Amino acid sequence: MKSPPWPKGKKLVHLDLKGAPPRVEYLHKLIELFSQLGVDGLLVEYEDMFPYEGELKLLQATAQPAYSREEILSVQELARSKGMEVIPLVQTFGHMEFVLKHRPMWSLREVAECVGTLNPHQEGGVRLVMEILRQVVELHPDVNTLHIGADEVYMLGEGEESKLWLASPGHTVEQLFLSHVTKVARAIKQAWPHITIIMWDDMMRGMSQDTLKASGLAGLVQPMLWDYTPNLDVDTTVSLLEKYCSAGMSDLWAASSFKGSTSVYTCVPSTQRHVDNHLEWLKVAASVSAGVNLQGIAITGWQRYDHLSVLCELMPVALPSLAACLQTLSHGQFSTEAQSKVTEKLGVSSVEVEAMERTSADDSLFPGRRLAELTVELNSLLNSEDIRFFENNMFVRGWFSPYHRQRKMVSPLIIMQIHSHASTYLATLQQKAEAMREEMVRLYPESTAQEWIEEHFSPIVAPLQRISEDIRVCVAEMVP
Template structure:
């Protein structure tokens, strides 16, 4: 992967979480004691010596696996419940310290340890935990000069003035090298299946306005186009990569052209061999497989449309099901066969269509994803719709046996 990236002139920057969003580590029973509070799986207890050792060991493993590494991202976003642990409460009570100082002390400790071990590395970190801090608080922490903040905002209506003033604040705290972070998939809602290209393009257009509004002293190093796999380690899957590619291409072309112009759009259509930048509007039946996962993307869009069709999704809320096959009637097996048997037939038709599409989708998806991911995607998106339909057909069959000779 790294050799391929290098051959394309790309530099790999690994991200290792070092404070918040450590669910992937702290979910393991032997490490439960390193949580800030028991019920928050993601936040590390900054007071435990083993916690810093754990972080440094993870970093060492990742650095070792990236020969020629120049830059490292240490995460540090969304450190929930910080200051709520017993050790933190004692620390905060001493000398009237603040949660801001608690956050900064841990990150500064980690950043200094990284610089001591690998002095040549540039360190990037998410900025959200520092947004409410004053320039003096940041300066007093000792963090300035060790890290470069990366501001993230994924919304299509990103607040221009607020974002610019935030960047100006970091500059006044002597953090002049900064980064931005947008998104091309994920970030819309935790369970979104198919992305809206326009929504993500609008986010990039706002970031372009931010970049154009900055004072000369601020060095905006670049923008990271994030593509979310999940909101966190324990949440459901976001949109898969194949359905996200048209959005990624559109966002990249927007940045390259400085606007989402007709030229930018036509470039996307030409490069991906698609009929629209909006994945739901693409004519998937036409054209060759011009990008990896093109067929899978089409199958996902088609199945998602079917799963969200009112006829199927709200089948149980229809007049006939609610009027002649309610939970009360099911339980007592007192039904009208003349009406319930056609309900069963209709549900069976929907099930057959869905099953056929799921089988085709599964065959395609296993070429790109491990079986566990395929299973998760189907259970997340398909099962909640198919299971009630299957239950209706079975229950009607059982009821009809009680009343039809």
């Protein structure tokens, strides 16, 4: 069923830099592509890739160097030349793992074992947040909008100081949340009156209209409703938007997803899944009342679920999904026309990255295509039953069980055959992984290639390597 195209407002693409931060040359190529795909702005989550200075220097990444000031300015300059706004996303309450993991910052956690949540009672916490924001704003001379995060503030109210505070009559966890966010938003408005503030909405979903009204947040922030599921509940989402609107927050944003939201370790995305998410968002946009002023949609592409989780899909394998989602928004459906625009622009035969054959030799409109192809090939090998369940095949279980290995009493003929299979698989996998690593370090730091290999490749080849080694030892014992 066709919906009207996405009504108005900006289409932002989210750059999540807390994992697999692209080399700056690759970022420039991506921005060129985004602009050709009709993107109006970038929502940039720097996290530990920002060149913090002074007492914040310890927040910089150590696995690879943070971006330099010049690199960050060059990205903004290129985006601006393409008519794209750059909106920095800086977490100010939850998901502050990249800050609170550092020993000097431990005392600012709400509870000791939750590395993500800031203690809202400590003056030092707001000071720290404002210093992070000050450095980010200073390096974004044209900034008009800031996203202050504030999603998934886990364990809030569980800290000792919070428990004391909550013991007073009329004090609730909801108020605890709202008062911190309001304090941060007011401090931002005081420092930079022209800046518009966006925040994630999930912590406010269960709150009543009256609670929200009383908080003083209306007029200070624009909530961004996120839902990345292909079966998003349209009615519930519409009524949430209406609730925020009635609470005085009529300027609202949506957030969908083109990658990084299927599972925490997904490595190749399904375009259809993400297109379905956008089709639901189109229904939401078509159903809200006139009072809801949709400012735009942020199409998120998570690189990790949080600072301490594994890598999700890398950007190159997700570009067909992103292009398809953007075409869906502008057509109001994922029609044949929308699909052919994607395949034409990217020079591929299918919008699904697993099925995309090249249709053009020209690589220019699909930056990172070679890495996407290699990822798909290697991923499908790593997931093939023969390799993944090698230890469960009849010959290994029947003639080379742990019992056999321990006693080194084996049938040389059969285990030499097992060895030959294992070696063939290993050689193929290693060759593919090497090609992929080579391609990956052209677009990403060495640390990203290392992490990808250790996450996706090493656990699958380890059993094959173990079996090969054990066979070598056993054969030496049994064959003259």
